[in-house]
Amino acid sequence: MKQFLLPLAGLIIGILLGLVTKIHLPIQYASYLSVAILAALDTVFGGIKSGMQNQFDHRVFLTGFFSNTLLAAGLAIVGSFLGIDLALAAVVAFGVRIFNNLATIRHLFLMRKKIPSQN
Amino acid sequence: MQTKAKMMMSWTVVATVLGAMMSLQYHDVLLGGAGIWSSSPDVAAVNDRLEAVTAYNQMLSQRIQEVQKQVISLQNQTLAQGGGVADLERQLHAVKVLAGTVPVAGPGVEVMIDDGKMSSNEQEQFITHDWDLRSVVNELFLAGADAVAVNDARITSTTGIFCIGPVVRVGNMRLGPPFIIRAIGDPKVLAAALNFPGGVLDALRGANRGLAISTPSVFRQLRIPAYVSSVTAANGGAQG
Known part of the structure; x- marks a missing residue:
């Protein structure tokens, strides 16, 4: 239980930070941030999945989180310069991955109930 | 671990x-x-400029009021001293009352017009329009009013009355309901002109528009403010 507390506190601090600060992104960057959020969510679900599979590696997780987020936003920006809506591609791709990860998490969760502790 | x-x-x-x-x-x-x-820097810059111009305008309006007070007190001194200058001052004052540049106090009437209750599909019908106010104001002037004001907007010879969207623009003021129209003059004549059967108020009441129109009330002492001119910065508010 204890290992969830610090990340939860971090999440709450992050949310408060975002709500309290008066920083507003200019409207033309709003879609890039949403793509970045999608990539971040994908990484988080991937992390949960690998944690349940006991394959979690904090280096892979951290680098994956930041590089995925920045790459997704960066690709969307490049796409907007080239006239290709890469933000849409990112939404589709990450959306599919998120649902895949969720399905895997659900399966792992159900399997764990059936077969207690495989280690 | x-x-x-x-x-x-x-x-x-x-x-x-x-x-x-x-x-x-x-x-x-x-x-x-x-x-x-x-x-966005554009919007912020324009906003800043608007605020600066508004503040500058307010400052100038206050200054105008101060100066007008000084002028009135000086004129009162001249009147008290009497002589030929006093005659001129009296004439000047009468002209100023008609021009609307000085506040006026005296007997008069007051009538209030308020919007009817709106049903969403027939809003147009139930709001007070510019021509409603215009007809009442015109009727009052025809009945011999010396000074007329809608809410705080004094009607002068150059005051236009026109609808802008949901509000009515009277001169340089934007007014919303309820509209209180005050007029200074012979209260009996003014009230009679408004109450005239088939007259202007009757027409407004009878149009089935749901407008709330008070009966004209007679006052022994009514105050009407002076015309407040719009202070338009000539060069876009830049102070030089």
């Missing part, structure tokens, strides 16, 4: 960043674009 601590730390970092990103985006979505636009 070591890896568990690292795992916890990495989750914390990721959760913090994710939370900040999501709440930032949520904040902007919640504001519906208003907050996003206000940070």
Whole structure:
């Protein structure tokens, strides 16, 4: 239980930070941030999945989180310069991955109930 | 143990960043674009300029009021001293009352017109229009009113009355309901002119528009403000 507390506190601090600060992104960057959020969510679900599979590696997780987020936003920006809506591609791709990860998490969760502790 | 601590730390970092990103985006979505636009340098610059011009205008209006007070007190001194200058001052004052540049107090009437209750599909019918106010104002002047004002807007010879969207522009003021029309003159004549059967108020009441129109009330002492001119900065507000 204890290992969830610090990340939860971090999440709450992050949310408060975002709500309290008066920083507003200019409207033309709003879609890039949403793509970045999608990539971040994908990484988080991937992390949960690998944690349940006991394959979690904090280096892979951290680098994956930041590089995925920045790459997704960066690709969307490049796409907007080239006239290709890469933000849409990112939404589709990450959306599919998120649902895949969720399905895997659900399966792992159900399997764990059936077969207690495989280690 | 070591890896568990690292795992916890990495989750914390990721959760913090994710939370900040999501709440930032949520904040902007919640504001519906208003907050996003206000940070745009163009909008901010124009806003700043508007505020500066408004503040400058307010300062100038106050200054005008002060100066007018001085002028009135000086004129009263001249009147008290008597002589030929006093005659001229009396004439000047009468002209100023008609021009609307001085506040007037005296006997008069007051009538209030308010919007009817709106049903959403027939809004047009139930709001007070510019021509309603115009007809009442014109009727009052025809009945010999010396000074007429709608709410705080004194009617002068150059005062236009026209609808702008949901409000009525009277001179340089934008007015909303209820409209209180005050007139100074012979109260009996003015009240009779308004109450005339089939007259202007009857026409407004009878149009089945749901307008709330008070019966004209007679006052022994009524105050009507002076015309307040719009202070338009000639060169876009730049102070030189």
